[in-house]
Amino acid sequence: IIRSAHAPKSMQTPSPGAGGLWMPFHCEDERTNEWASTTLQEYLEMEYQGHGAVEVVPAIIFKGEMMAGEEAEISGAHHPPPSWASNRDLGFSTVSIEDLVKGNTSHSSRPERGPSSAATAAIVNNGAGLSGGSDHKSRSTTEKKVHVPAFAERYHSAWTFHVPIVDSPALLGEFHQELIDGGADVNTNTLFSSASEAIEFANGCTGEDEIDAIVNCTGSGTLTGDESVVLARGVLRYYRRPPGFDTCMLIEDPPFASERYPLYAIPRGGYVAVGGTYLEDDIEASPRDEEREMLDRNAELLLPSDGMHFEPVGEWVGFRPVRPAGVAFGLNESLTRQANRKLKWVDNYGHGGAGWTVAAGC
Incomplete structure (x- = not known):
């Protein structure tokens, strides 16, 4: 039995609007890397088996403002790789901007991969060809070229790796349909105002519909x-998405x-998601005019234009549920006692900006 205030592909929920990038982002929990690795x-x-909702692309994170003399050495000295970079499937490396611009890197080489099981192949082939309704056709990794923007030389170095991008509306739609086809009771127009209300609903389900656990995935x-x-x-x-544009880029410096x-x-299906902001406790639900102007400038900076002006085809605002103490994941003993029977309350929320990154792991 699944209850949600909105349908999975509704833009009123964070997941379909997100860029769908696999990368631990503002999810401060010691378990994050394990969950992320599983995902x-x-x-x-899925990508190996040809699932159209997952595409692996080259990624670049630019690090450290380029400065002169001793300042340049200082600028490049404080960017050790993140802990998740040790995963060999990413092909992670740190390169100089000079080598990146010249193409003298191993960035175009992706670790070889084969199928892990026939069972997995059978599952993912059921969804082959999904692309979120776009006409974008994913090319093999060997056909993908790395786009290095003109401003790259303003940075000291770069992290390069290969990363999966999830066409989130497509995959959410598939998950939703699988649940319905499997006989699940799915209602996407239900909003519980409190834990007590959810417990009352669960306790009222009897017989074949009896519920033995509530999994709270409300995010916030x-x-x-x-x-x-x-x-x-x-x-x-x-x-x-410009023809031939396959590079995911991120900068926080x-x-x-x-x-x-x-x-x-973030190239996702037939579109590119360009951002962005990370503004804590800002609850404005629509983009501000100055933010729209900023994002248009970002698109001009990041995308290969050939003199072309980029017109937006959509926009989105979402709220990352960041929990400083770590993800709430596990049995909630207090609410389990409140349920007053064998019903268990399990929490799974507070994943920050890493929802798609840890989705299969926790």
């Missing part, structure tokens, strides 16, 4: 009254970006 294997297997933790969750507002615009205003482009 990475799932996505790579509102059902549990968890006031520690911080909503970090993200805003992005969608642009049509000056002179073009910051942690509050990251600069990124």
Whole structure:
């Protein structure tokens, strides 16, 4: 039995509007890397089997503003690779901007991969060809070229790797249909205002519909009254994907970006998601005019234009549920006792900006 206030592909929920990038982002939990690794294997297997909702692309994260003399050495000295970079399937490396621009890197080489099981192949082939309704056709990794923007020389170095991108509306639609086909009772127009209301509903289900556990995936933790969750507002615009554009780029360093205003482009299906913001406790539900102007400038910076002006084809605002103490994942003993029978309450919320990154792991 599944209850949700909105349908899975509704833009009023964070997941379909998100860029769908696999990469741990503002999910401060010691278990994140393990969850992310499990999810990475799932996505790579799907992509290997030809699932149209997952595409592996080259990725670049620019690090450290380029400065002169001793300042340049300082700028490049404080960017050790993140802990998740040790996963061999990513092909992660740190390169100089000079080598990146010249193409003298191993960035175009992706680790070889084969299928892990016939069972997995059978599952993912059922959804082959999904692309979120776009006409974009994914090319093999060997056909994908790395796009290095003109401003790259303003940075000291770069992290390069290969990363899965999830066409999130397509995959959510598939998950939803699988549940319905499997006989699940799915209602996407139900909003519980409290944990007590959800428990009352569960206790009222008897016979074949008896419920033995509630899994709370409300993101912000509102059902549990968890006031520690911080909503970090993200805003992005969608642009049509230029022919041959396959590079995911992310920057959080000056002179073009910051942690509050990251600069990124994520090719997803037939579109590119360009961002963005990371604004804690900002609850404005629509993009502001100045944010739209910023995102249009970001698109001009990041996308190969050949003199072409990019017109947005959509925009979106979402709120990342960041829980500083870590993801709430496991049995909630207090609410389990409140249920007053064998019903268990299990929490799974507060994944920050890593929802698609840890989706299969927790």
